[in-house]
Amino acid sequence: MIKPLKQGAVIGILGGGQLGRMLSVAASRMGFKTHIFEPEANPPASHVSDLLTTAAYNDNEALEKFAKSVDVITFEFENIPTEALDTVEAFCSVLPARNSLKISQDRLTEKEFLTNLDLIVAPYANIETEKDLEKSIESVGFPSILKTRRFGYDGKGQFKINNISELKSSWSKLQNLPCVLETLVNFTKEISVIGARNQDGEVVCFDPGENLHRDGILHTTTLPANISSSQNIDAVLLTGKILNSLNYVGVMGVELFVTEKGLLINEIAPRVHNSGHWTQNGCVIDQFEQHIRAIAGWPLGDGKRHSNILMTNLIGSEVLDVDKLSKDSNIGIHLYGKNDVKDGRKMGHINKITD
Numbered sequence: 443m444i445k446p447l448k449q450g451a452v453i454g455i456l457g458g459g460q461l462g463r464m465l466s467v468a469a470s471r472m473g474f475k476t477h478i479f480e481p482e483a484n485p486p487a488s489h490v491s492d493l494l495t496t497a498a499y500n501d502n503e504a505l506e507k508f509a510k511s512v513d514v515i516t517f518e519f520e521n522i523p524t525e526a527l528d529t530v531e532a533f534c535s536v537l538p539a540r541n542s543l544k545i546s547q548d549r550l551t552e553k554e555f556l557t558n559l560d561l562i563v564a565p566y567a568n569i570e571t572e573k574d575l576e577k578s579i580e581s582v583g584f585p586s587i588l589k590t591r592r593f594g595y596d597g598k599g600q601f602k603i604n605n606i607s608e609l610k611s612s613w614s615k616l617q618n619l620p621c622v623l624e625t626l627v628n629f630t631k632e633i634s635v636i637g638a639r640n641q642d643g644e645v646v647c648f649d650p651g652e653n654l655h656r657d658g659i660l661h662t663t664t665l666p667a668n669i670s671s672s673q674n675i676d677a678v679l680l681t682g683k684i685l686n687s688l689n690y691v692g693v694m695g696v697e698l699f700v701t702e703k704g705l706l707i708n709e710i711a712p713r714v715h716n717s718g719h720w721t722q723n724g725c726v727i728d729q730f731e732q733h734i735r736a737i738a739g740w741p742l743g744d745g746k747r748h749s750n751i752l753m754t755n756l757i758g759s760e761v762l763d764v765d766k767l768s769k770d771s772n773i774g775i776h777l778y779g780k781n782d783v784k785d786g787r788k789m790g791h792i793n794k795i796t797d
Contacts, residue, residue: 446739447513449473453734454512454534456526458485458494460778460788461518461714464722466491468730474738479508486779487518499526509533516692516737520546520712521593537737538692542712545688549591549622552710559687561680562706564699565625575613578623579606585626588612590619598658602626627706629699633667636718636729637681638693638745640736645685647678648725648745651717651753653697659786663717663753665724669700676705684710693718693733716788720753721745723774723793750796761789770794 447453453469455462458480466476466487477493478485488494493511497504499522509515509530516536520543527540545555553563567578569588588609590599601612603623613621632655637647652667653660667674681696695715697708714729721728727735727743735742756763761783767773777790 447474450475451513451738452477452492452511453737454479454508454515454530455487455491455518456515456522456530457518458482458487458491459518460486460780460790462487463490463778464730464776465516465518465714465733468728469734472731472734472738472740474734477508477512479505484781489779499523502529505529506533514737516733517543518713538690538694538712539688542688542690542694546710546712547592549589549709550620553622556684556707556710559683561683562704564627564706564708567623569613569621569623575609579609582623582625587624587626588616589622589624590616591622592620627699627701627708629701629706631668631700632697632708633669633673633677633700634663634695634697634715634717635677635681636693636695636715636721637678637685638729638732638736638742639682639685639690640742641691641739642741643686644742645682646732646742646745647681648718648721648729649747650674650677650698651720653717656757657786659757659788660716660755661757662755663720663751665720665747665751665753673700673705680705680707692736693729716755716791717753719776719791720751720793721747722776723795724749724751752794752796754792754794755788756790756792758785758787758789759783764790767792772796 452475454477456479458478463486469476475492478487478491479495481498495508510533515534545552550568556563567581584604586603588601588603603609632653633650635650639645650667651663651665654662693714695711699706714733718729724747772795774793
């Protein structure tokens with residue numbers, strides 16, 4: 443555990459994408475400096491950070507130099523190689539701790555962890571061999587979703603399965619990698635909770651947001667979510683249970699399905715989360731400042747929402763509509779500084795106050 447950071451302290455961030463960019467902005471508002479470590483040149487976070495190291499995650503010399511230059515290290519995505527963490531942890535604390543990364547990096551490990559907490563997930567089966575493939579049909583059935591155990595995001599690395607033929611061909615398309623087969627959940631809506639926990643064990647959760655996806659990518663998050671007060675309370679309580687069980691420090695996103703039988707956990711993300719971007723214009727203290735507060739040893743903000751918000755991701759060419767969007771005084775615009783406009787690429791987001 444580190445002492446509360448003072449002004450001028452340097453926060454190291456593994457990953458230089460848009461989440462690292464917004465973490466850097468939040469840190470600078472609080473008087474901290476940031477040092478980004480990113481393999482790609484000219485990442486979005488480098489435009490607003492104080493320092494940048496451009497090096498691969500297997501460059502131990504660069505990682506060591508980076509770790510020695512900062513006061514605490516955090517990350518903006520969960521698929522950081524274990525070896526890179528081994529290197530930096532020898533010189534500096536990493537928050538959240540790597541146990542949360544280990545769980546979230548593997549869908550099977552994640553589901554087993556949640557099940558051991560007596561939380562509900564979709565029925566699932568592990569697939570590593572042809573025999574597992576046959577057995578999974580008996581325990582999970584159809585329709586179902588085949589997902590790679592590692593490195594899947596925004597709908598990538600997964601297929602909807604309706605029969606044994608599709609299951610076999612889809613597994614082949616995934617190069618017979620370790621996968622999980624999940625029952626296709628009949629849900630009424632998806633919600634997510636952004637929760638935070640600091641080093642003193644203080645837990646604060648933002649209001650659940652209601653999510654809609656398009657082509658496997660989050661399209662909108664609406665606040666307040668159209669759920670009952672009991673569902674709201676249950677979502678917040680189970681998020682707190684996850685945070686406390688991990689002795690977690692930082693912000694976490696928890697995605698949930700609302701079903702007739704109750705709430706079912708889809709996945710957890712041990713970092714600031716796309717579905718929490720609404721907090722930038724809906725709360726005094728947003729998810730990015732909350733994360734910096736947690737890892738810096740500061741008290742958490744209360745996370746109270748002061749406005750109803752519709753967050754919309756700007757995907758690909760949608761970012762070209764900014765001139766039109768800027769004419770609406772109820773819209774907060776957040777662009778990521780990416781030069782190349784590509785289909786399916788998150789270029790920014792907007793938060794519209796809908797009161």
